Amino acid sequence: MSKLRIALSKGSLLEPTIAGLNKAGFDVAPLRRESRQLRLVAEGGIEYLIARPADVPTYVERGAVDIGFVGSDILMENKYEVVELKDLAYGSCKFILAGQKKSTSLASDPDAIMTIATKYPNITAEYLARCGRQAEIIKLYGSLELAPLAGLADQIIDLMSTGRTLSENGLEVIDEIADVSCLLIANYVSYKLKSSRIDELAQKVGLS
Amino acid sequence: MKPQTSLTATPLGLRDLLPAEVRKRRQLEASIRGAFEKRGFGEVICPTFEFYDLLSVEASTAVKQDMVRFIGSDGRILALRPEMTTAIARLAVKKLDLDQGPYPFYYIANVFREEFSREGLVREIRQAGVELIGRGGVEEDTDIIALFIETLKATGLKRIQVGLGQMGFLESVLQSLPVSEAERSELRAAMAARSLVKYKKALSKIKLNNGLAEKLLRLPTARGDKEALENAQALVVNPTVEAALKRLIDVYSGLCERGLDGCVSIDFGIWHDFNYYTGLVFEAYAPGLGRPLGGGGRYDNLLAELGRPAPAAGFAIDLKNLQALIEKPDRNENGVSNE
Numbered sequence: 001m002s003k004l005r006i007a008l009s010k011g012s013l014l015e016p017t018i019a020g021l022n023k024a025g026f027d028v029a030p031l032r033r034e035s036r037q038l039r040l041v042a043e044g045g046i047e048y049l050i051a052r053p054a055d056v057p058t059y060v061e062r063g064a065v066d067i068g069f070v071g072s073d074i075l076m077e078n079k080y081e082v083v084e085l086k087d088l089a090y091g092s093c094k095f096i097l098a099g100q101k102k103s104t105s106l107a108s109d110p111d112a113i114m115t116i117a118t119k120y121p122n123i124t125a126e127y128l129a130r131c132g133r134q135a136e137i138i139k140l141y142g143s144l145e146l147a148p149l150a151g152l153a154d155q156i157i158d159l160m161s162t163g164r165t166l167s168e169n170g171l172e173v174i175d176e177i178a179d180v181s182c183l184l185i186a187n188y189v190s191y192k193l194k195s196s197r198i199d200e201l202a203q204k205v206g207l208s
Numbered sequence: 209m210k211p212q213t214s215l216t217a218t219p220l221g222l223r224d225l226l227p228a229e230v231r232k233r234r235q236l237e238a239s240i241r242g243a244f245e246k247r248g249f250g251e252v253i254c255p256t257f258e259f260y261d262l263l264s265v266e267a268s269t270a271v272k273q274d275m276v277r278f279i280g281s282d283g284r285i286l287a288l289r290p291e292m293t294t295a296i297a298r299l300a301v302k303k304l305d306l307d308q309g310p311y312p313f314y315y316i317a318n319v320f321r322e323e324f325s326r327e328g329l330v331r332e333i334r335q336a337g338v339e340l341i342g343r344g345g346v347e348e349d350t351d352i353i354a355l356f357i358e359t360l361k362a363t364g365l366k367r368i369q370v371g372l373g374q375m376g377f378l379e380s381v382l383q384s385l386p387v388s389e390a391e392r393s394e395l396r397a398a399m400a401a402r403s404l405v406k407y408k409k410a411l412s413k414i415k416l417n418n419g420l421a422e423k424l425l426r427l428p429t430a431r432g433d434k435e436a437l438e439n440a441q442a443l444v445v446n447p448t449v450e451a452a453l454k455r456l457i458d459v460y461s462g463l464c465e466r467g468l469d470g471c472v473s474i475d476f477g478i479w480h481d482f483n484y485y486t487g488l489v490f491e492a493y494a495p496g497l498g499r500p501l502g503g504g505g506r507y508d509n510l511l512a513e514l515g516r517p518a519p520a521a522g523f524a525i526d527l528k529n530l531q532a533l534i535e536k537p538d539r540n541e542n543g544v545s546n547e
Contacts, residue, residue: 002495061498062498063496063497063498063499064498072405081402081499082402083402083403083404084401084402084403084404084405084406085404085405086404086405087405183405187498188402188498188499188500189493189494189495189497189498189499189500190498192369192371192475192493193369193493193495195431196431199429199431
């Protein structure tokens with residue numbers, strides 16, 4: 001039997017993904033061990049790689065692994081040639097446009113050129129194009145809520161799960177852009193050549 | 209460290225080859241050339257650049273964006289060819305009596321793209337391929353696919369698998385659905401993006417009866433020739449769809465008769481990026497390479513688009529990927545590092 005190589009996203013998706021694999025009957029014992037190893041071999045011809053979420057689709061696209069678990073936000077921001085097999089529904093959050101309370105919404109004043117801070121310049125550009133709006137996009141790497149408070153940007157486009165950070169910093173949602181959740185993706189050629197193993201895994205994981 | 213000055217730098221994505229590497233490359237090309245010539249294909253050489261208007265006539269948005277462009281002294285936009293098929297179709301319309309065919313052509317040539325993929329930036333790609341212009345029956349489809357397999361095997365590759373799809377079938381099924389053009393485009397986009405998630409979502413938004421949605425959903429995921437064909441059969445609702453499916457079955461049987469059934473499988477999940485494909489499409493996979501080794505298909509509308517209708521089909525193989533695979537057949541198959 002050929003080996004199945006699986007890339008897991010480090011961070012908030014890791015726990016639910018391990019739980020899902022466990023529930024589906026895969027050996028996750030090596031993932032449970034306290035260890036700093038990033039590559040782990042498990043029973044049943046399985047090999048896990050633990051990668052930075054934004055790198056998971058790259059490993060999958062190039063065939064360094066067969067399948068990967070990754071947030072759809074990453075697949076929206078950049079284009080990858082991978083097969084999107086299944087929406088696993090966990091890790092759900094939203095892309096939102098947010099601004100300070102009482103700030104003008106993008107839609108209400110069509111001629112104002114806003115400044116938008118974001119970690120996702122491509123998603124932001126697409127959103128603006130869809131709304132037919134012009135804006136200045138400022139790329140930041142984290143703590144987006146700071147930008148409107150410091151006067152760096154009028155609004156932000158970011159991921160929101162509970163909305164607590166937003167409200168604690170006096171910001172509110174102006175528009176919901178897209179839903180995000182964890183996806184199961186496969187390398188295109190692996191999906192063709194290891195079809196039975198991949199189909200079986202796709203069928204088993206994410207069943208509630 | 210060798211001296212590096214701004215004068216000896218090369219543009220990103222381009223590289224030099226020294227004799228040892230060129231020798232290997234030429235050896236590979238010789239075996240491919242041999243396979244093509246054995247079946248009576250003759251080599252053609254086309255200009256390295258052409259008018260952008262020509263090269264973009266049937267190109268997808270991605271290919272258009274990726275073309276290396278510049279402006280001629282007359283102000284017209286020129287581009288380095290991003291693939292060979294359009295240039296050869298142009299040559300055929302310009303130079304040949306298309307009532308007298310077929311014309312079996314091949315090329316081994318460089319194509320150019322601003323491809324910012326995770327492969328890194330590779331701007332010059334060596335390709336080998338064929339175009340069979342002027343006749344487009346079952347026989348020609350079968351010949352082309354058989355030659356594709358034969359050529360790959362001639363290079364020494366052992367384990368290859370060829371997926372056989374049918375754009376004509378997918379498109380005529382889409383046309384037969386009682387949906388709006390916008391909904392149809394959404395389904396196309398989902399297939400082109402290889403997203404079963406988006407495909408499923410797009411299907412769930414439209415109202416379809418009689419388990420039709422179920423069959424459509426299974427279309428790109430059905431595994432095994434029998435299952436894929438049975439499912440496809442259930443989607444036959446008019447003569448166009450029926451003819452498209454029959455073509456696929458006929459070619460598949462032809463390949464089986466030639467003893468090639470072991471490495472060919474029917475797969476309605478193959479959706480090719482180039483807009484010009486109208487009929488059968490195919491691509492080759494090998495363990496150890498994360499993307500197809502090469503592929504092709506039938507493009508019966510391209511020549512008409514250039515002013516002279518004539519059927520045509522062909523394929524292209526990426527030589528750099530092929531060579532990497534021949535040299536290291538088990539690169540990825542056994543994991544990144546072997547245990």
